[in-house]
Amino acid sequence: xxxxxxxxxxxxxxxxxxxxxxxxxxxxxxxxxxxxxxxxxxxxxxxxxxxxxxxxxxxxxxxxxxxxxxxxxxxxxxxxxxxxxxxxxxxxxxxxxxxxxxxxxxxxxxxxxxxxxxxxxxxxxxxxxxxxxxxxxxxxxxxxxxxxxxxxxxxxxxxxxxxxxxxxxxxxxxxxxxxxxxxxxxxxxxxxxxxxxxxxxxxxxxxxxxxxxxxxxxxxxxxxxxxxxxxxxxxxxxxxxxxxxxxxxxxxxxxxxxx
Numbered sequence: 001x002x003x004x005x006x007x008x009x010x011x012x013x014x015x016x017x018x019x020x021x022x023x024x025x026x027x028x029x030x031x032x033x034x035x036x037x038x039x040x041x042x043x044x045x046x047x048x049x050x051x052x053x054x055x056x057x058x059x060x061x062x063x064x065x066x067x068x069x070x071x072x073x074x075x076x077x078x079x080x081x082x083x084x085x086x087x088x089x090x091x092x093x094x095x096x097x098x099x100x101x102x103x104x105x106x107x108x109x110x111x112x113x114x115x116x117x118x119x120x121x122x123x124x125x126x127x128x129x130x131x132x133x134x135x136x137x138x139x140x141x142x143x144x145x146x147x148x149x150x151x152x153x154x155x156x157x158x159x160x161x162x163x164x165x166x167x168x169x170x171x172x173x174x175x176x177x178x179x180x181x182x183x184x185x186x187x188x189x190x191x192x193x194x195x196x197x198x199x200x201x202x203x204x205x206x207x208x209x210x211x212x213x214x215x216x217x218x219x220x221x222x223x224x225x226x227x228x229x230x231x232x233x234x235x236x237x238x239x240x241x242x243x244x245x246x247x248x249x250x251x252x253x254x255x256x257x258x259x
Contacts, residue, residue, distance in 0.1 A: 008111040009168065013039035014157060015076060017132055018123040022047045026056030026064065027154030028121075033060035035161040036168075040067040041076050041118070077135055078188040081115035082107070082227070085128050085136040086156050088149065094221050096138040103140045104163035108171065115184055119160060124153050134217065135187065137224045182229040193233055194220060200240040204247045 014032050019025055025048055029040055040063050042048055048069060057064050070076055077083055084103055098106065110117050120136065122128035133139070142151060142159055151159070185193070198216060201207060207215070228236065 008108060009037055009164075010039065011111040011115065012037060012107060012117045012119065012164065013041050013080075014161070015041040015043060015073075015118050015120045016045070016153070016157075017043045017073060017120060017128065019045045019048075019153065020124050022050030022053040023056045024124060024153045025050075026053035026058075026060075027152075028157040029053075029057045029060040029063040029067070031154050031158035032161045033057075033063050035158075035165040037161055037164065038063055038066065040064070042067055042069045043073050043076055044071050045069065073132060073135065074187070074191065077118050078186065078191075079116050080118040080187045081184040082110040083118045083120065083136050083187065084138055084140050085120040085122070085133055086140045086142070086160060087122065087128050087133065088141065094218065095133060095136060096225065097141045098138050099143055100140055100160050100163040101167075103138070103160065104167040106138075107164055108167050112171075113184075116186065121153060121157060134220060137227065182231040184227060184229050185233045189230065189233055190224065193223070193236060196237055196240050200244050203244040 014028065014037065016025060016028060019042065022045070025040075025042065025045060032038070032040065047053075048067075049064070053064060054061060068076065084098070084107065107117050107119070119140070120128060120132065122132060128136075140160060142149075142156060144151060194216070197219060198212065201212065201216075
């Protein structure tokens with residue numbers, strides 16, 4: 001697949017999840033518009049459309065008008081190949097953490113390669129939940145003052161958008177087209193693979209009565225970090241299908257064995 005580098009920024013979407021205050025939606029729209037970005041996605045906003053959002057957008061009404069709005073997160077990420085979540089450092093959650101500058105380079109590398117990229121920002125009070133974080137390949141963490149690290153939602157959006165703009169300009173505004181041998185697996189394909197993986201682990205009695213949640217979460221992290229392409233994912237599906245088939249054959253032989 002040959003990417004068109006001129007519209008790399010059009011492959012980057014900002015996803016606001018469960019936003020409480022409509023003014024923050026307008027401010028976030030203004031923040032990304034000033035950096036040459038346009039795609040805004042709203043997942044279960046508490047109030048939208050809203051006059052306060054329009055007022056604080058301050059000329060970025062085109063971003064609000066084109067915003068996608070939905071009640072569920074997964075459909076908004078289904079066609080994405082790279083998903084990063086902006087969040088404070090989290091204990092007990094195994095996920096790679098990137099500073100905004102490093103994240104911006106990774107975002108542009110993916111966008112220049114023709115991939116769809118989603119950047120998630122959580123609720124103003126609670127941030128992204130663990131269930132939302134599980135969709136992410138990595139986290140973006142702003143290195144704020146440890147004695148006062150509170151960033152407003154639109155401020156966090158502005159920091160990330162500015163770093164993307166800086167990285168894009170450093171490339172001359174566009175980079176050379178990138179040839180990709182095989183299309184990367186998007187979020188919908190990855191979720192289908194994780195469902196197949198879960199069924200197969202049950203088929204082969206991998207958990208042996210233990211809770212599968214921890215191992216499945218670790219395997220999700222591993223495969224999301226690997227970023228397999230579609231051909232690689234087909235190979236993995238084949239491995240899982242063979243494992244399930246061999247487990248069924250073993251059970252059938254055991255059932256046929258005379259006591």
